[in-house]
Amino acid sequence: MKDATNRGQEWFVLVYKLPSEPSRYRASVWRKLKTAGAIYLQSGVAALPADPGAERVMRGISQEIRESEGVACLLRGDAVVDEVGLSEAFDQARDAEYSEVIERCRAFHAELGKERGEENFTFAELEENEEDLAKLEAWFGKIRARDRFGAPLLQEAEQALVSCREDLEVFAASVYEATSHESANH
Template sequence: MTDDAAQQPTWLVLIYRIPSEPTRLRSTAWRRLKALGAVYLQNSVGALPKSAAAERALRKLRHDILQMGGSAVLLDGAAIAGDDIVLATFQRARAEEYAEIVDRCEGFLAEVHKEYEKSHFTYAELEENEVDHKKLVDWFARIVERDRFGADGRSEAEAALAKCEEALEQYAARVYQEEPEGH
């Protein structure tokens, strides 16, 4: 085994077939694979880097596909050829997720800016913004958790989240200043 072979990631590959009707069954499997961070190598063939958590999740999904009346095989191994394609696809998916975090952060900052324009400095608005910020932070944490190979875009997403945190803190300070005590 060469050093390059020792460095190659191992993958879990789920190959499945689900009856075409009802279509919600197919979309359920697709959504669950996407939520795990899996990439599609082709129709009904999803791959994830091997980990105990990924294996548990894919075993459960396989079980659920069988319950839907479909068939599924879960494979474990390294690519003999084409590993660079699988890895590049996985990296691109993570980079796209980081870019989406940046986009959503821009939307968050625009919403906070609107609160200033409308002079909406209430605890209710603050709570809503805190909930939105927490969703962004939690989503980022899920992406980082599955970013096993250091995809591009992480530092930009971290910087965007830091701007959101700062904007939220400034907005909170303004709410505390504007909102009378006891309300």
Template sequence: MVSLEWLLLTYKVPAEPARKRVSIWRKLKGMGAVYLQGGVCLLPKTDDHLRRLKMLENEIAEAEGEALLLATVGLDQKQQEKVVARFNADRDDEYKEFIEKCLAFEAEIAEETRVSHFTFAELEENEQELMKFRNWIEKIRKLDFYGAPRAGEAAERLQRSEAILDAYAHNVFAAQEENRPPDASKRP
């Protein structure tokens, strides 16, 4: 395995106001950082991450906190694998939540189908939900630096959800056509 490099950020900020501490935490999680412990996190070493962490370092200083930013590597293959496993575990947790939401989405469509609730409004609502899923999985993929094991399962679940919604859409269009009055010009 190629030696991987990471950016290590250690920081501490005053407990109050909490919003500043929470803002920093959210930004780090939004970048895909893994926390080794409170106030100590890692990101893969990229120019983008370095730039964003330097900006965050300034934000920490403005919040009257302290930060130290270092480049680091694992001492050996085993340490490197532990770090990659931490990143993959975080992404797998996100993929798991994504999969659960897709399953709930599919169950909702199954219930709508069971009760023959085939309306354009319901279809539009479900299409919007599916669009949220597509955006969500793309956000997770952008943070999946090392190919988390559940990535494939999540992609397959999204495809299944899309297929189920497509079948539901066909039912909606068929139901709407059934409710239209017959066209007088097409009568024998």
């Protein structure tokens, strides 16, 4: 459980209402809030730890809501009650994302294992797996950027990616070895 280390943390709280149609406005706002790392306190109420980047995002989303014939009220301040709960909810949201990264890392290892079992040591396969790992690392980078407090699964996700990189290096060595044997036999 979190202690009071985030005491005094200011938050942006966006309270908004959008027309039900067209639904693309609600989807756009939801996507932007999710990308920023905001958590929903309830329908139409989202919170994000305050910093200059968060302010730009929340002001932009507020403007988009108003341009979409909605109503938006953006508040900034301290949590008066249950600040620890708010920080924990924020960490839980990040941990859910880190869990997905960890699961994808397991799938990455399984894919490399399958390729080893089939002895599919080709440069095309290596390149495909390098691209998959680069996407996974970029996704992790986005999550890490919105993880303001260092969620509990951060280190596990980081280690899972290191393990993927190491496994890919071993796979690459197998590809190089297999291709050098092929060229020696021709």
